[in-house]
Amino acid sequence: MAILRSQLEQSEITIYIPPKGDYDTFRDDDHFKEKLKEWGLPTAKKEFWYKELNYQRLVTLKGYETYGNAGEFNTLVIEFQDGNLTCIHPAFLKEMQKGSFGKESLINLEEKDTLEEEAKTINTETVTPVEAPNKEKAAKPSKEPKPKTKKAPKIELPADKVHFTAAVKQFALVYNPFNEENDEVVVLENVQIVQENPIELGLAWCSHSKTLKKFELAPGDLLEFDGKVAAKKMGKGKDAPEDFIIDTPVLYKINNPSKINKK
Known part of the structure; x- marks a missing residue:
């Protein structure tokens, strides 16, 4: 009962971003492993960890969405044990497999906030310009404009197979x-x-x-x-x-x- 209650609580606090419609699925095991290698995920695994700061959940890969002008980018579609689907970037899921995930994120976030505050302080300081002594500048010879090279016409690639x-x-x-x-x-x-x-x-x-x-x-x-x-x-x-x-x-x-x- 405690495990079921914990899963229910995690399901309620997880923010889901479900796929917008149809998404690509894996043709077979070879295609599945090929895509895992492309995304940098371990090919020997069937389940992966989805982590937040205070909990982690096991998920499986259901497929992927493609986007970009020619479908060159992917977003993963993962399924939780309760059947809910959500989308996630491959690099983010890869980071979640690290034992240091979460701790690293908090440290980086704090450092980023500190650097941003320091940058704001520096930018708001007034700087008094120093006037340079008047000197006669030698006239520079005018340069002839370089001829513009014509670019090859861009090929419009088909989006479909x-x-x-x-x-x-x-x-x-x-x-x-x-x-x-x-x-x-x-x-x-x-x-x-x-x-x-x-x-x-x-x-x-x-x-x-x-x-x-x-x-x-x-x-x-x-x-x-x-x-x-x-x-x-x-x-x-x-x-x-x-x-x-x-x-x-x-x-x-x-x-x-x-x-x-x-x-």
């Missing part, structure tokens, strides 16, 4: 700050969105997931697949071998490729 053709260029490593490790990715070239008016993207990248690894990809392989594309520049790996480095900027990311066909 579309069909792609591409070729495997190479494999690369991207540093993941959530797990402080390098993640292997696939760099694609000659990427085209197949539609009535095809869109040429050039280079793009995607995670080298377990699904893709089943195809044993190699540079030069031609691919067809469905997926979503986002304007997200590929980062660099930390202490990556030369074979896993690409100097050319890769500005687009392919998310959740499916219906993959290797020619």
